[in-house]
Amino acid sequence: MQENSPLSTEVSPEETEETFELTTAQQGMWYGQLVDPDSPKCNIGECIEIRGDLDEGLLAAALDRAVALCDSLNLRIVTRDGTVRQRVVRPSVPRTGLLRPVDLSGTDDPTAAAERYMAADMATVDRLDAPHHHYALLRLAPQLHYWYVRFHHIAIDGLGGALFTRTVADLYTRAARGEDLDAVELPPAPLRDLVAGETAYRASDQYEADRAYWTGKFADLAAGHGTHQAAGHVTDPAGRHLTDPAGAGDVSDGRDGTALIRRRTDTPTPDELSATPGGLHTRETLPFAVFDDLRRLAAGHRTTWSAVFVSAVAAYVARVTGNQDVTVGLASNGRHGGLRHIVGMTSNVLPLRLTVTGEMTVGALVRAVAAEMRGALRHRRFSREQLARELRMTDAAARLSDIVVNIMGYNYDLDLAGIPAPSRLLSLGPVDDLSLFVSERAEGKDPLIGFDTNPELYRAEDVRLHQRAVVSFLSALAGADADVLLRDLPFLDGAGAGALLAGGRGTELPAETAGSTLPEAFRAQVRRTPDAPAVVDGAVTLSYQELAGSADELSETLNGWGVGAEDGIGVLVGRSAALVSATLGVVGAGAAYVPMDAAWPAERLDRVAEVANVRALVVDAAHADRPWVRETAATLPVIVLDDHGGVLRGAPPWRGVLPTVAHGGRLAYVMFTSGSTGLPKGVGV
Structure with missing residues (x-):
């Protein structure tokens, strides 16, 4: 390992008894960082907006205490004889002052200055043998603060991040009531339990049942028994991946994947998007009327609104690519009920394999997706990486799906002793191609829909165009009768459709x-x-x-x-x-x-x-x-x-x-x- 590697440190023999395995999801992050050690793509970030009389010192104390109690935020990733392990290392005296105060109130544009600060920090690549997290309290005005947090994904997944910030908010509220934070104890949540649970799972009958389920779903894609087309992709004569929105495509730049629509790199990012070295991100609220339609359609088929949302994404991918065999990745936290309170990293992507044709009705697609989701969630602990190994798939094909949907069933918004603190996700970690998330949020607030994309595959206006197209198509599908054919659903307006098709002009024909x-x-x-x-x-x-x-x-x-x-x-x-x-x-x-x-x-x-x-x-x-x-x-x-x-x-x-x-x-x-x-x-x- 090179001297300045961000990945690990060697551990002496006498320390090995203190170490324990990584979870499968952590191993995935480890190898992802190993391939690209200088990339910040494994960072996840969040910005919590606080409007009100915030006690800055109290928030700092609450955060220090929460970090001290959390195994995952006291990790060291270590290697010995080529084996990667982890250990929890707590200082004899708990660390303090972890929340960095940054006063931006005197700048010409405090909001822009805050965005620049967060973007610059999200580009940081931390050593994994040192604390791999950062916290800042950005003061924009006396009554307005941004609480910024960044973690390396090897330590925390989306659920873990929500658990941590909620713990800080709870400790702040307790301290505001006069409780002594040093005396506060939380329910035990040792990271070792998360790892032990996964180890026991791999030796269980459930593991074998899950293995049989997933390998059966994709048996035709095993090496030597067929070829896999990732969702939205076709191939050109040279075997490179192409995309095909209405008959035109995009050629890979030599990497292992391509975008749904043409990659451009010469266009600046518009103001409505945020960009980090790890991706392009855009967020918008989803009108209640659309969400109500999702629920109505779901109720009519005795399923959940999330199944209708995934149905819309699958139909959208089928429409813009012309593919009938569509695989949509469904993000999952990979935990069972007894371990959901532990802050850690166990996230997984469940590949939902679907057949989508224009002759299908909306109702038929929703029923098919709901059934596929039920089966996948029953077998959600079997990792996508393990499935790829079972199928002997490598490189890009091992992802099985490039389009990932993240249904966030937990509310990121916080309450700090009566001060509402809405959260904004800055990055959810590595994005191979295109990732969508939807969050129901607190009562009285419009749901949130977001898009994260690989910046090497998409230009900024592509992201906005996909966002517009998906929301438009989602609204049409959610509001349609169950017997409407998918081919009859409207797809953007004329100008938007023209822009989408124009983005897929493909490469110049040979001379x-x-x-x-x-x-x-x-x-x-x-x-x-x-x-x-x-x-x-x-x-x-x-x-x-x-x-x-x-x-x-x-x-x-x-x-x-x-x-x-x-x-x-x-x-x-x-x-x-x-x-x-x-x-x-x-x-x-x-x-x-x-x-x-x-x-x-x-x-x-x-x-x-x-x-x-x-x-x-x-x-x-x-x-x-x-x-x-x-x-x-x-x-x-x-x-x-x-x-x-x-x-x-x-x-x-x-x-x-x-x-x-x-x-x-x-x-x-x-x-x-x-x-x-x-x-x-x-x-x-």
Whole structure:
């Protein structure tokens, strides 16, 4: 370990009996800091606003006493022979003066000065063999103070932080009533009990049951048995992660993950966001009306409002990425009831694996999410890191989900001897991609919703845009009837939707594709990366070479039926790998792609076929036996595709040959609108 490492100190042999293991969550923080030792990403911070006649000396004394009583704030992380352990080290004389007074009342802008102070301190990287916490009382005015606290996440999680600040508030209130703080004793809460409880859990039948539950959920993602797409991500031909809000993406910068929308680093942070080296953070209140709708929808499905909130996030991720297999991380404190009073670090992220389609109703999604949450919470003590090891997953895939939802069932706001003290969370620790939290808060106060993002993946306006989009979509889903289809939920207003889509323009196409047609550009990509994954559809993954093979087979089949340039080809195929193959196959044959919807009445299908001069029909097996398709087969060739897009039935006696050139000026596809007269109108492109 390098001399100035913030991570640990060696411990002498005679001291080892005083040490004990780290919790699994602490180990995760340890290794996260080890990978990036100079990063402040593991800091968590909070600002408590105090308006009133605060006794500064009394608050300082209450904080000193609370720290003295808390094992986690007297920790040393130590190593011996490569093993990482911890011990509680209390000085013989309790430390005092831990609360640093900072008078900013004489500055030109005390509020701005306070924000700068906190941002600068949040960038601090403490040695873990020294006290890894900091407290300051920022005086902005005689009746206004900010009580600022910062911890390293290896010592305290969100629940632990709330327990600690509440203890300080309780001690302050007792002291204000005249009690002697030195004589105050609190219920025993030794950190060793937290570690012992986890050790006992790993040797229990419950651990094995939890292990079976989670490995069963993700068995198809085990190394060598499939590929995992983190929530919101698809891959480009080179295997890098991309994002896809409505068809455009963002390429990784060489790290192991990417943002939901395009990363930019040349834009300053707007005033309404706070930024630390560990992330971008934004907070806003959620109107009571929206929260009431969440509760109403939850009551109708006999579940909790948190299940409805997670449903909205899952539907949002599915909408902006186009993925149906969505995994949303649910933050959990990982404690059972008997250990919830102990200040420590046991947080976990439970990966909720969901199937979300536009054809699902709001009610169906809420029921599915509620069931998934119930199962996950019954098995919440099994760590995400352990699951990744069981699945032999590494690097970014080991996160299983990049979008994390934190439902805060505890109120951070405090009361200091009658002085209300609302809390503002500054950072919740490391953020891989995007993290959302919602807090119900005290009665009479609007709930709070917040967004934390990785600053290396997001620009500041992206965060604001996501916040606006999520709140808008959440409001729409919460206020919808249970039988409304997800695809029919409004998604931002026109300006907001345009901004979201504009953020996903992706990278510039390779120079050799400039001016080329779609078939030419696709074939060039096949030559560059034939074995890279091109389409992922549930259990079906097609490489570029495989996709080209099925598309070419369809092109040759169409040409064998005499299909020529700009002839319309009706395509009645569900969202699947086969649809991608069908689109490429039709355009590759020189024909015009004419999308059709199985939900249309027969009269509309007939009208579209007539207007677009449809010469053949391409369907998947799910639609092959529909009455309209069977009737059409009497007059037109009907080609049935399998799940991979290969020709299953309907091939001609002999196949044609692929066109040598597809002219860029030819008709590529025909889309239909309802038309002002009620008749479908075609628009050729």
